Each structure stands twice: as structure tokens, then as C-alpha cells.
Amino acid sequence: MTITLQEVLPTYFEESRRHQSEIWGKQLTFNKGEYIKIVAPSGSGKSSLTHFLYGLRNEYNGKLLYNGQDLHGYSVEDFARYRKDHVSIVFQDLRLFPEQSVRDNLELKRQLNPYHGPEKITEMAERLGIGSKLSVKSRICSYGEQQRVAIIRALLQPFDFLLLDEPFSHLDDNNSKKAMELMLEEAAARGAGILFADLERIDFFPWQRLYHL
Amino acid sequence: MALSFQPIKPLLQTGTNAASRWFSYIGLGIGVLLLLCSIQMYINIQQLLGGDSPRKDGHDFISISKTITDETMGQLEKNLFTEADIKDLEGKPFVSGVSPLLANNFRFQLSGGSLVPFVTDFFVESLDDTFIDTVPPTFHWQEGDEVVPIIIASDFLEIYNVFAPSYGLPQISESTATNLGLQLICYYPDGNRATFRGRVVALSDRINSIIVPKTFLNWANQRFATTKELRASRLYVKTKDANSPDFLNYLTEKHYKVNKDKTKFGRVKQVLQGIFSGLGIFGLLVVILALMLFSFYLQLMIARSKDNLQLLLMLGYSPNWLSTNVARRFIPVYILVVLFAVAATQLMQWAFHHFAMYDREELTTWLHWSVFATAGFLIALSLFTNYRMVKRLLYRMA
Numbered sequence: 001m002t003i004t005l006q007e008v009l010p011t012y013f014e015e016s017r018r019h020q021s022e023i024w025g026k027q028l029t030f031n032k033g034e035y036i037k038i039v040a041p042s043g044s045g046k047s048s049l050t051h052f053l054y055g056l057r058n059e060y061n062g063k064l065l066y067n068g069q070d071l072h073g074y075s076v077e078d079f080a081r082y083r084k085d086h087v088s089i090v091f092q093d094l095r096l097f098p099e100q101s102v103r104d105n106l107e108l109k110r111q112l113n114p115y116h117g118p119e120k121i122t123e124m125a126e127r128l129g130i131g132s133k134l135s136v137k138s139r140i141c142s143y144g145e146q147q148r149v150a151i152i153r154a155l156l157q158p159f160d161f162l163l164l165d166e167p168f169s170h171l172d173d174n175n176s177k178k179a180m181e182l183m184l185e186e187a188a189a190r191g192a193g194i195l196f197a198d199l200e201r202i203d204f205f206p207w208q209r210l211y212h213l
Numbered sequence: 214m215a216l217s218f219q220p221i222k223p224l225l226q227t228g229t230n231a232a233s234r235w236f237s238y239i240g241l242g243i244g245v246l247l248l249l250c251s252i253q254m255y256i257n258i259q260q261l262l263g264g265d266s267p268r269k270d271g272h273d274f275i276s277i278s279k280t281i282t283d284e285t286m287g288q289l290e291k292n293l294f295t296e297a298d299i300k301d302l303e304g305k306p307f308v309s310g311v312s313p314l315l316a317n318n319f320r321f322q323l324s325g326g327s328l329v330p331f332v333t334d335f336f337v338e339s340l341d342d343t344f345i346d347t348v349p350p351t352f353h354w355q356e357g358d359e360v361v362p363i364i365i366a367s368d369f370l371e372i373y374n375v376f377a378p379s380y381g382l383p384q385i386s387e388s389t390a391t392n393l394g395l396q397l398i399c400y401y402p403d404g405n406r407a408t409f410r411g412r413v414v415a416l417s418d419r420i421n422s423i424i425v426p427k428t429f430l431n432w433a434n435q436r437f438a439t440t441k442e443l444r445a446s447r448l449y450v451k452t453k454d455a456n457s458p459d460f461l462n463y464l465t466e467k468h469y470k471v472n473k474d475k476t477k478f479g480r481v482k483q484v485l486q487g488i489f490s491g492l493g494i495f496g497l498l499v500v501i502l503a504l505m506l507f508s509f510y511l512q513l514m515i516a517r518s519k520d521n522l523q524l525l526l527m528l529g530y531s532p533n534w535l536s537t538n539v540a541r542r543f544i545p546v547y548i549l550v551v552l553f554a555v556a557a558t559q560l561m562q563w564a565f566h567h568f569a570m571y572d573r574e575e576l577t578t579w580l581h582w583s584v585f586a587t588a589g590f591l592i593a594l595s596l597f598t599n600y601r602m603v604k605r606l607l608y609r610m611a
Contacts, residue, residue: 112530
């Protein structure tokens with residue numbers, strides 16, 4: 001399982017970005033099981049990259065291949081399968097159902113392609129310190145709590161790659177470390193790769209390759 | 214474990230517009246009821262007014278003539294049927310056969326002989342045997358035969374029996390009539406005459422005339438007639454349904470006159486069918502309106518739930534699975550609405566058959582299968598249109 005970038009550049013970026021970036025306009029292949037760190041200042045296109053990889057947007061030139069297949073050629077049903085079985089994501093803006101409880105939010109993802117049983121929801125929530133929030137509507141939760149819900153949600157399905165878009169922006173170091181540990185365990189269990197995009201280096205992510213966007 | 218729609222239900226915001234949903238259900242129910250009732254009544258009319266004329270082999274036989282007006286009076290060519298008229302009529306899909314009623318072209322008298330002593334100027338006609346309801350095997354004639362077989366209309370016998378006593382003539386029964394010996398007197402143009410012995414071999418309920426075998430009339434017309442031209446003032450038409458609107462329209466258009474008794478049901482049928490067709494179309498329009506109202510309701514629901522649906526698609530829910538399940542939510546209520554309409558139509562049919570038609574045998578208390586077929590079709594149509602619309606909206610979102 002690989003993700004290949006072939007000279008990908010957002011259509012709304014200037015051509016000069018190709019020369020300044022180690023990712024835009026370059027030929028790159030990420031393999032399953034690899035931990036990739038992408039360091040990027042604000043406005044350099046972190047969210048664009050993760051959204052392109054997740055198939056939410058397609059305003060880019062060049063090609064993005066999953067296992068050799070061009071994402072441009074994917075139908076909406078192909079993307080549904082891709083997101084359900086192969087690629088999971090923690091959005092920067094969290095994207096939870098505000099009126100549903102934390103447990104319902106998690107269950108909605110878990111039932112789609114159950115990698116874990118429902119008891120794992122409680123276990124993970126306890127581990128990240130939001131065990132008591134499971135029956136609370138997600139909009140009542142703090143940003144930090146919501147971010148942990150989004151992280152757990154991404155870990156309830158099978159995946160080959162985990163995409164992280166500033167996953168700790170609302171978390172302190174201690175909670176970030178706990179969450180990272182959980183993600184690493186889950187990725188290892190699946191033999192999956194992690195693409196971690198953030199503003200700066202984070203010491204507790206054991207990256208194998210580092211790129212500046 | 215199969216993917217469950219249960220946790221997704223609360224994400225669809227049906228909101229406060231429950232009233233518009235109920236309006237569309239009620240509208241659909243009324244529309245379907247109107248449509249089904251119209252179809253059933255249409256079928257009832259067909260069954261009630263299907264066969265009223267004397268029939269043979271499932272056909273109606275009726276005679277038509279041209280309407281004589283003040284303008285055409287005295288103009289033979291306008292009042293007689295031409296070959297072209299006959300051909301045109303034969304070519305119509307609702308006509309199974311046409312036979313001209315040919316009359317004598319010479320002076321003809323009928324005499325009762327010794328038993329019924331009267332003589333009157335009269336006419337004889339001939340017609341294809343297949344058009345006559347009672348054709349005994351003795352009904353044929355060839356040159357040299359002494360006796361000419363005759364078929365007379367039962368009505369004539371009735372008329373005769375009415376006036377016979379006042380002329381001092383004996384009234385006669387049907388069985389005597391069929392053994393009656395008559396004299397047929399044919400006149401040459403110069404006034405000389407030839408007499409033939411006639412024998413009534415049958416009475417006819419269908420044909421208002423005195424019928425002799427075609428062979429005899431052709432021969433006599435050749436021999437006694439002043440003109441050789443054979444023209445028909447009456448045609449007998451064999452048709453599957455004398456009350457068919459197409460047939461009646463054709464007759465009106467051509468200004469042909471027809472035995473009113475045999476087609477008056479047809480006129481009633483035409484009017485009733487028109488009314489129920491109109492009602493059916495109205496019902497269909499109400500159904501369409503209700504479906505549209507419901508589709509607006511669905512669109513509104515999807516627009517209100519847009520964020521949730523988009524997030525579900527983002528998480529990896531299949532748009533096809535989602536649209537199937539959203540559309541499926543309304544299956545029970547649609548089936549219930551249509552079943553309610555079917556039940557009401559059944560009640561109407563029972564009441565119509567029992568109270569209005571006093572359980573007449575031509576009708577049944579039960580609905581015609583086509584009503585059930587239409588109900589099934591309407592359920593399928595409404596589910597299909599919903600599914601298509603939801604799918605289109607969700608695919609646009611994905």
C-alpha cells in the first residue's frame with residue numbers, strides 16, 4: 001500500500017512554491033508502515049494536502065495515487081470505500097456531530113467498518129481522560145475534549161494510513177503524549193503509516209522521514 | 214454485523230415541517246383514491262354496457278342507412294351507399310364485416326294466398342347469410358326451384374297480428390307463420406307478372422325486413438328490373454361492440470343513421486366514460502401534486518440536515534447506502550397510504566354493487582385486478598422518485 005504524489009501543486013498556489021517546498025511539485029511515495037512528519041508554517045497548505053489525500057478536495061495539478069490508482073478517477077462510492085477501509089483522518093477542525101453524544105459520534109464511525117468492539121470506545125475514552133464525557137453532547141465538550149474524541153474516532157476503523165492535521169492544537173503536552181501513544185499503538189497493530197502535519201516538530205512522534213511543506 | 218441506519222435517524226432533521234409531510238400524505242391518499250375509483254368505475258361501465266344488441270359469435274349486427282335531410286331528399290345518389298362508402302366502412306378497425314341490404318328493383322307484391330287472403334305492394338331484400346341470425350338449411354334457391362324460402366322479421370308478424378282482426382284476417386302464431394305459404398308476385402316493366410310460391414322458413418329478431426335468398430333476388434332483379442344498377446340503401450354492419458365510441462363517432466361524422474335502441478347505451482357509456490376519464494386525470498394530477506409536495510419536504514429535510522449528511526459522507530458512508538436508507542424510511546407510510554386508498558375503493562365498489570346496482574351479475578363486488586396493479590405501480594413510482602431525488606442530492610453533496 002502506497003501513497004504517491006506526482007508533482008502535486010494546489011491550483012491556487014504560485015508555481016514558485018515548487019522550488020520552496022519539499023512536497024509541492026515533487027515526486028514522493030509514502031509506504032504503509034512509515035511515519036512521515038510534515039512541518040509547515042501557517043498558510044503553507046497543510047490542510048490542503050491532508051484534504052487532497054483524503055479525497056475531500058481536488059483543486060490540484062499533478063497526480064495523487066493510492067496504490068497506483070489516480071484519485072482523480074475515483075467515484076464518490078470509491079471514496080466512500082477508501083475512507084472506510086484504507087485511510088483515516090483527524091481533522092484540524094474536528095468535525096463532530098454537535099447534537100450527538102460523544103459515544104454516538106464514536107459509534108457512528110465504529111459501526112461503519114468495525115475494527116474494534118463497542119467496549120473499546122469506553123477503554124480509549126478512559127485512557128485519554130474523557131471517559132466521563134461519553135454521554136455528553138459533543139458541542140458541550142471543550143475543544144481539548146472534542147479533539148480527543150476526533151482522535152479516538154479515527155482509530156475505530158481499519159486503515160493503511162492515518163492522516164493527522166494538527167491533531168494536538170488544543171491539547172497540552174501531557175494529553176498530547178497520551179494521544180500519540182494510543183495512535184502509535186493502533187497504527188502498529190494495523191501495520192499502518194502515519195502522515196503527521198503540524199506547525200512544528202513534535203519530539204514524541206518517532207518520524208522516519210521529515211519534510212518541510 | 215450489518216451497518217445500521219438507527220444511529221443515523223436522529224441526524225436527519227425533520228424539523229417543524231411535519232404539517233407539510235402530513236398534507237402530502239393526505240393529498241397522496243386522496244389522489245390515489247380518486248384514480249383507483251375512476252379506474253374501477255370505468256371498468257364497471259364497460260361490464261354493464263358491454264353487450265346489449267342481438268349478438269352472434271360475440272358480435273353486434275346493426276343496420277345503418279344514410280340520414281335523409283330536406284337537402285338530400287329525392288337525390289338517390291346521396292341517400293344510397295356507394296361502393297366507396299362500403300369499402301371505407303370495411304376498412305375501419307371496429308368493423309368486422311359489412312353486407313349491403315339489396316332490395317328489389319321492380320314492382321313486387323305479397324299475397325297471403327288462400328289462408329290469409331290479402332295482397333299488398335311490398336319489398337324483399339337479400340343479405341349475406343352470415344349476417345342473418347336464423348338461417349335454416351332450407352334457405353336456398355336456384356333457378357328452376359318452385360318455392361322461394363323467406364325469412365321475415367318477427368316485428369312484421371307482430372304488426373300483422375295487430376291489424377289482422379280489423380280486416381277480418383286470422384291472427385297467426387309463430388309456428389304457423391313459419392309454415393305459411395305466400396305468393397310472391399313480380400311485375401315486368403310492361404305490367405305483366407310472374408307469381409312464385411313463397412314459404413316462410415324462419416323469423417328473425419335481428420333483421421327488420423323480408424329476406425329472400427341472394428340467388429333469387431339477383432335473378433329476379435336481372436329479369437324484372439327496370440334498371441340493372443344495384444344500390445343499397447341499408448347496410449348491415451358486423452362489429453365487436455356497437456357501443457364503441459370510435460364506431461359511434463364514425464357514424465355521426467358520416468351522417469349515418471342507426472337503430473337508436475342499439476346504440477343509446479353507447480351514448481350513455483361515452484358520457485360516463487368521459488366523466489370518469491376526467492375524474493381519473495384529476496386524480497392523477499392530485500397524485501403528481503402530492504408527490505411534488507413530498508419531494509419539496511424531502512428536499513427541505515435534506516437541506517436542513519446537510520451538515521450532518523456531509524459529515525457522514527466524509528466519514529466514509531456510501532452515498533448510495535445513505536440514499537437507499539433515507540428513501541426506505543418512507544416505504545411503510547407510502548404502502549399504508551395506498552393500502553388505505555385501495556380499501557376505500559373496495560368499500561366504494563361494494564357499496565356501488567350492493568346498493569346502487571342491487572348485486573347485478575354483470576358486476577362483481579371485488580375490485581378489478583388492474584386497480585391493484587395501479588396501486589402497486591403508484592407505490593413503486595413514489596418510492597422510485599424519492600430514491601432518485603435523495604440519491605441525486607446526496608451525490609451532489611459527496
